[in-house]
Amino acid sequence: MLALAIDLGGTHATCALVRDTEVLSKQTVESSGSHSLAPLLPCFASVMRDMAKRHGASTQDCAGLALGFCGLADFDSGRVLSTNKKYEDAPELDLSSWARAELGIRFCIENDARMALLGERSAGAAHGYADIVMMTLGTGIGGAVMMGGKLLRGRHGQAGCLGGHLVMNPHGRRCTCGATGCAESEASTWALPAICNSWPGFADSRLSNEDLLNFAALFRVADAGDAVANEIRDHCIDIWAALAVSLVHAYDPAVIVVGGGVMRSGDRILPAIRQRVQETAWTPWGKVRVEAAQCGENAALLGAIPLLDEGQQ
DSSP: OEEEEEEEOSSEEEEEEEETTEEEEEEEEEOTTOSOSGGGHHHHHHHHHHHHHHTTOOGGGSSOEEEEESSEEETTTTEEEEOTTSSTTGGGOOHHHHHHHHHSSOEEEEEHHHHHHHHHHHHSTTTTOSSEEEEEESSSEEEEEEETTEEOOOTTSOTTTOGGGSBSOTTSOBOTTSOBSBHHHHSSTTTHHHHHHTSTTGGGSGGGGOSSOSHHHHHHHHHTTOHHHHHHHHHHHHHHHHHHHHHHHHHOOSEEEEESGGGGGHHHHHHHHHHHHHHHSOOTTOOOEEEEOSSGGGHHHHTHHHHHHHHHO
């Protein structure tokens, strides 16, 4: 099966042409300067028409277009539900009509973490599993759940995908969602500068000399022996591990797949999460597997065909 896919994040979108479990072609479209989705749609359509043409096809030869959105989306209606300050016009857009008019194909939409879970189940670390939790560690903390081979969505599209907004510290930092002490506000890329700046001793740490306070810098400075960087790194890993245990208790998975850009340092992160889950999760039936995502930046793109398949059922 041939399909088109868009993985729409907060700062950029990736458009792709996918066949079965292979990404044939992809192209990044920068979106960080836009607070609206509508101005990006003509560019998406042009890029996807060009990709199909380069592979000797047209967009109408594709089974459809699947969009992974960085917010809450309703699979049944094909509409965005909530954006949390990203692409604020998106809930007003009729994306299904746009796809039919511009590309001549049907349209499906899903939360980007759910799309990534579908990709990992189709071609990655969750292949062969029916009960899965996905954690994505990046700008924010995403989540997705599959139970009995079906994505968990819930009546309002929130079920399973707000794992990053489980409260880890009721006296912690204010989160973008409005709550206090969410996993995301305690250990995500967008929150990291504030975490560092408020940490005791930060001014005397080598971290204070970094132009960009992200997890790549944090792990690099920690590896160089900086005490404050080590404390902040361990704090974040502790939050992620505690979140994993909470997700096990909430959703009863056989496997947790951990992905996202922060997992470039997965050799330090994954063993700690695995140990915490194995030692403290209440699973009398056995041990939950904790695995690193295998599909990398292609995970959500590879979820396009399984999502389109579901839309035909």
